[in-house]
Each structure stands twice: as structure tokens, then as C-alpha cells.
Amino acid sequence: MIGILVNDRVKAGKQAINELYNVGYYGRPKGDTLELTLIEAAYLHYKKKLEIQIDDRSLSFEEFFTEASKRQQYFDLKYIVYKDLRERGFYVQPSVTDFRVYPRGGHPGKTPAKFFVHVISERIPLSLKELRMSLEAAHNVHKTMVLAIVDEESDITFYEIRKVEPAGSVESIEQAVQGKRGRSTFLEDRVVVWNSDFSSSLHAAGFYGHPLDADRLQLSLVESGYLLKKGILEVADMSGTSSLGFSEFAAKASVIESEFMLKYMVYENLRDRGLVPKTGFKFGSHFRVYLDFRSVDKLPHSEYLVHSIAEEYEFMLPVMSRAVRLANSVRKRMIYAVYDNVHCAYIDIGRIKM
Template sequence: MIGTLKGDRVALGKESIDELYNTLYYGRLKENELELALVEAAYLLDRDKISVEHEGKKLSFRDFFIIASQAQEYFELKYIVYRDLRERGYYVQPSVTDFRIYPRGGKPNVSPSKYFMHVVTERKPMPMQQLVSNLQAAVNVRKEMILAIVDEESDITYYGVKFNNLKGGMGELKVPSVPGAATFLEDRVVIWDTELSKFLHNNGFHGNMLDDKRLQLSLVESAYLLSTGRLEVLDSATGKPLEIGDFIEKASRIEELFEGKLKVYTDLRNRGLVVKTGFKFGSNFRVYEKVESAEKIPHSKFLVDSVGAGHVFQLQDMSRSIRLANSVRKEMVFAFEKNGEIQYFSLGRIKL
């Protein structure tokens, strides 16, 4: 079967329709022709299923590949991924999302596609807004999103991306009735009152007991408790109580992105989750769905990072975070603010 290269398509005569379109599900029909996307044509050309002519000259695979690479950005990456998927037995159709993929056993024109796949190089940073926009587009048509990242050695890592509605099973912590004061020290807060310390630690699983009398709180925990009326925090220099606005201003001088972290922490706590620092795992927070006892805290389920609206993912850093989360059996979640609300999406490696 001989095709003709026309811009970003290869056109074949109607004799190809029965075998390539009706049986193997390549291309799309246009009048009495079968049009192949460049990546489909390259795959079939490499397997001697078709030949391709351009300006009266028969193209080798090499010649065709070079022309296609000049016509389409990151064509070589898309070809690598397309070939991998086809050889794994998936039916794949090029689309505005790079590819639509059908589930195993599913076929074009017979069953709906299951995935939208986006192909990217490890070298190109990815704006968070672009990732979320692509995910929303997939959700709008009831598809799952897959991110295919191709590294410099042409190995492919597939990541599943999904919105996540995090919910926990913790009840609301009541305002403590016991007296007590806390002091804002250099970069943390300490509660001196033993009864208050034990109340907050045993009932809300806040902070970390320095000994059997005093509780140390992180800045974000302290700001949350202060904003909800469960704590009074004194400035160590003046001895005067801090208002929440003053506390946030003071904490933001210590930690640049503090206010964004506080919004995420507050939202997670309001969702009934227990939130602790994720420093040991390289993230902002580790998150528990439910904790029954301060003496017997289970494994956390999520690692959560707060990212700003203008955040740009460096894909090597993203890969590192996800791999670490998966290695300790946790789900990597990213939190961002949109229209005054905190939203979450998860990223995790998947096997196709």
C-alpha cells in the first residue's frame, strides 16, 4: 500500500481501508481516502505495512522520520510512546491530547476510549496550571489522564493523574477549657501548661511532646490553633498575645510560603484529617485519615505538597517525590488554591 505525505498526514487509497482501518484501527476516513497521522504512518512504515511517497520520491523510514520531526514538535517522543503502547497490545488514536487509549479488549468504533495521554520530555518544565487544565479536560469527558514522560535514554515512565477529594475520620476538636499560654520562640511555639499540652496532643494529635509536661508546636499548627480560638500565643520579645495576622506576618518572615501552607493545613484539618510535617519524606505534610491514639499512630496514607498557582514542576523533582512516596506506600498529592478553595490532585506511577 502506497501513501502520499500531505503536510501532517499520510493519505492512502480506499484499498487500505479494510485492512488498516476496519481491522487494525489505524487512521481516520476522509471521503474515499484513509488519512494516517504522522506517528501512525511512521509505525506502519517501519513494519513494512506501507510505503510513503513525497514529491514523487519514495521515502525511507529515516527520511520520513526526519521530515515528520520537522513538521511536529516532539514527534520522536510521541513515536516512542505510540510504538510502546501498540506493542503492548493497546489500540491508540492520535488526538489533541496526544493520544486516546482504549482499554484492553476495547476497540475504536466499538467501545469508548479510557485514557487521555500527554507525552512530555523530562527536560521541559511543566506549569501546574497546564497539568490541571489537561486533567480537567479529561475529567470533563469521563476519561482518566496519563502522563508519559520520556527521559533522555528514551525510557518511558507512565503516571496516573487524578483529582483527589481527601477526607478523614476525625471528629472536631473542642476548644480546651484549661488555662495555658504558649510562647513564639525562634521558629516554633512551645506550650508550657502541662494540662493544655496533653489535651491538644492526646485529643487533636497536635505537636510533639518535648517531655511529659510541655508540647512543641510547628508554626503552621500554632497558627491554625490560634485562628480557631484554641490557643493563645505570646511574643517572646514583648510577652504580649499575638493576633492571627501578626502571627502570620512573623511566621512568613521565617518561612516564605507559610501562608499557602497554612491554607492547605487548615483545609486538611477541616476535612477531618491529621496533618504532621512531611520533612522526612521531602514534602510539606504527611497526612493520616484517622488516628485513634497518640501512642499508636498508624502509617500515614498521603504526602501533600502545597504549590502556588504559578508553580512550575521540574520533572526530575516531580519524579523524585513520586518515587519516594510510592516506595514508602504513600500517595503523592499536590494542593493548590483555585477560586478561594483548596483543590488536590494525585500523581502516581502506573503500569500499563
């Protein structure tokens, strides 16, 4: 069977529709012609089901693969993923995010596609904007977005990308303290609550802070900012002569920690959702997050690792891979939180077996 290379497509005749599309769902019929993408054509050439010509000259697989690489960016990466999926038994067709993939046992015309797959090299930074565009494209048509990362040895790791709306069941701090208000001092890089009863209430009811001793509680910057903004905590400077408003506190905290406001807005959103965020430093992320909290003495397993990122963030894929691997190893989900000055969006990234 012969196909003719024309720009970024290979066109074959009516016989190809019967033998390639009707049997294997390769290409797209257009009248009496079957139009194949360069990747589909390369795979069929490799399988010896298609001869490809240009200017009445047949191309070897090497010649076609090289020519296709000139005509389509990252052709080699996409071919690697396409071939892998096809040989795993999936039907694969082109889509706005590289490929749409049908579930095993399904095919075009019988079942809807299940996955939208986006292909990228481990060496190429992935912008959050690009990731969210691919995620939206999949989400809008009820598909699962999969990121296929090809490493330097041509191995593929698949990651499922999901929008999530985390929610917990912890009562609000206003309900927990029942109108109480505590006094604290902003020291060098944390805040200490002095009142014994109030310290105990904060720690027991919402897992705020870490006890300095039996009577006093140390709070992190984001915890202190949250309680200050809620009107539950009074924060004095070290001179003891003035109390700080939230804006003044945030300005001082941002000098100590440049990402303070980025972290704070996510922390506030998580708390307002009934979740308990605590530092995720040991896991290389901003927060570890508890969905359900009843007692410090019977602390449940934290469900998520959450890392706050800005809208202009770029994923370094080896770094992302390490973060997801670590989260999986400690039985947590890796979630990236994006605050866009209006609301927080949460993106769950986890490995998936295809």
C-alpha cells in the same frame, strides 16, 4: 499501499480504509480517503504496511521520520510512546492530550477509550497549568489521565494523574478541647504551650505538636496559626506583653519561613477535612497525612505525602519522579495540593503499569 504526505497528514486511498482502519483502527476515514497522523504513518511505514510519497517520490523511513520531526514538535517522543503502546497490544488514536488509548480487548466502536496520554521529555519542565488542562480534558470525558515521560535513553515511565478529595474521620479540635483555651509563647521559630492539661489535650486529641517535656508542648508554625485562628490558642510574643492576632502571627511566621502561607492554607484545609497533617520533612514533602487517628500510642500508618504548590508551579520531572518513587517506597500516595485563593485542589500522582 501508498500514502501521500500533505502538510501534517498522510492521505491514503479506499484500500487503506479496508486494510488499515477496519482491521487496526489506524487513521480516520474521510469519504474514500484515510487520513493518518504523522505518527501513525511512521509506525505503518516501520511495519512495512505503508509506502509514503511526496512529489511522486517515495521516502525511506529515515527521510520520513526526519521530515515529520520538522513538521510536528516532539514528534520523536510521541512516536516512541505510540510504538510502545501499539506493541503492548493497545489501540491508540490521537486526542487533545496526544493519545487516547483503549483498554485491552477493546477498540473504537466497541468500547470507550480508557486513557488520555500526554507525552513529555524528562528534560522539559511541566507547568501545573498544562498538567491541570490535560487533567480537566480527561476528567470531563471520564478518562484516566496518564503522563508518559520519556527519559534520555528513550525508556518510558507512565504516571496516573488523578483529582482526589481526601477526607478523614478525626473530630474537630473545638470538639476535642470543649471550650478550653491555652496560653503559649512565640519563640524564635516555634511556639511553646505552657499549660500542662491543655498541652496534653492538644497532643492526645489531635496529634498536635511534640512534647517538650511531660508538661509542655512545642507547636509548629502551621499548627500554631491554625489553633490561633480557631480561637483556641493565645500566642504571646517573647516580651509577654502582647498577644498576636492571626495576621500579625502570619507576618512574623512568613519572615521565618517564606512558604508559610502556602503551607498554612493547605494545612488548614486538611485539618478542616478531618485529616491529621504532620511534618513530611523526612520524606522531602511538606506534610505526611493521617486519615484516621485515635491515639498517639497506637499511631496508624500515614496514607499520603502532601506537598503545597502555587498556581505558577513548574514540575521538574526528575524531582517529581523521585518524590513519587519515595512515596511508593514508604507505602504512601504522593499528592500535590494547590491553593488558588478560593479552595484547595489535590492532585494524586502515582506510577502505573500499562
